[in-house]
């Protein structure tokens with residue numbers, strides 16, 4: 203009796219010391235084997251779904267489907283009653299997992315199958331006791347056996363509960379993290395909405411994408427018609443990124459002559475070419491730690507595209523005339539109003555560079571397709587005007603907003619801004635902008651869409667001459683004519699600037715400049 207008590211206490215201490223369920227089951231089965239002279243003891247654990255018993259000691263075959271009655275455990279779980287199984291009976295069961303359990307137990311003469319349930323009736327699993335004798339009552343009736351089982355069940359439940367708690371804590375943490383992410387996303391989108399204005403669905407979704415893009419290091423390609431806000435988007439990405447304290451270097455690839463673009467980007471050593479009397483750091487190097495914004499990337503010459511691709515792959519580059527390569531840790535944002543896929547087909551843009559640039563593609567819808575943004579944008583531009591000029595109109599009338607909504611804004615938000623600023627100039631401080639002040643069609647008639655083409659916008663000499671009596675401002679009329687011709691020519695060549703420029707006897711860059719100036723969209 204004394205001995206049994208001593209053994210019982212030792213076993214209990216060993217069981218209560220285990221901190222994981224596998225350790226607990228391992229300790230319990232070893233103790234049962236030692237204390238009762240078993241040849242083997244197995245613990246099978248019921249999984250959370252309650253459909254499968256697992257025996258981790260039987261690596262590959264240790265899974266027992268609770269609905270499969272070709273092994274004895276399904277029946278045992280159903281009845282909930284412990285029972286003996288003889289070696290002879292075991293041969294009749296052809297379940298492969300059960301047969302490997304028998305093999306691993308050296309085919310004992312008798313098995314005792316003991317289902318284990320918690321006090322709440324929840325089934326925990328099964329103990330399988332193996333032995334060369336059939337006298338199970340001699341063991342199962344012992345207080346030590348009953349006591350051990352009781353303690354095992356208690357500890358088993360404690361382990362499951364702590365596993366549940368860990369799981370719950372993890373779930374809670376994950377939900378909190380998600381909530382936190384969503385909250386951060388919402389706050390950043392709100393901040394962005396102060397500079398990238400517009401309540402439309404497409405603007406709201408664009409802001410959310412910008413916040414996501416800003417949180418990554420992926421190269422971003424911003425596409426959209428001229429004047430639709432690509433520059434604002436690029437700045438938003440930089441300012442919301444963890445590089446916000448670093449530089450944002452902006453390069454307009456269309457504005458720098460081809461011959462200079464490479465040395466501007468890569469920099470050069472002293473004497474690298476005639477005229478290079480000073481070494482100059484390139485824009486790639488200046489952008490290190492920050493963001494490099496390559497605007498109008500579609501205008502980058504082919505030879506430079508290959509070099510840029512190499513830089514993007516390694517962030518290494520060699521200034522002109524230099525022996526050594528340099529490293530620059532910049533994040534790239536590129537933008538274009540050109541349909542780059544078309545340029546790839548035409549052979550004027552590298553496909554591999556396109557894919558490198560557009561790891562995170564962003565598309566800005568033209569203003570005419572998101573008229574929901576008109577009012578907010580107009581008020582935003584009025585506010586900017588009054589802040590800058592110190593005075594100006596109070597707002598804009600609903601009639602004026604309706605008038606704006608009838609216009610198709612080929613120059614997008616930039617054109618709206620110009621229209622609003624001109625209207626601000628003509629509206630007395632404290633008044634609202636009225637529709638008659640808005641110069642939607644007469645600033646650049648050629649830009650206002652086919653239905654508003656006036657005489658000046660037509661390309662026929664006769665019509666131009668016949669419309670001259672209306673002209674009050676020769677410079678504006680000449681510009682309008684120029685814009686209309688460019689617009690028509692671009693239409694004729696399906697938006698291909700190179701062909702349009704050639705047909706007008708203009709360098710491509712001059713045409714690009716004029717398109718920017720007159721807000722001429724490609725098609």
Ligand SMILES: Nc1ncnc2c1ncn2[C@@H]1O[C@H](COP(=O)(O)OP(=O)(O)OP(=O)(O)O)[C@@H](O)[C@H]1O
Pocket residue numbers: 397398399400426427428429430431432433434435497539579582615616619718
């Ligand atoms: N959603 C917007 N919210 C506030 N301002 C905007 C928005 N979109 C454009 N703007 C304003 O419109 C003008 C033109 O925008 P931006 O220069 O970003 O256009 P872009 O697409 O880069 O033009 P381009 O094709 O000529 O490079 C800027 O004054 C800019 O601040």
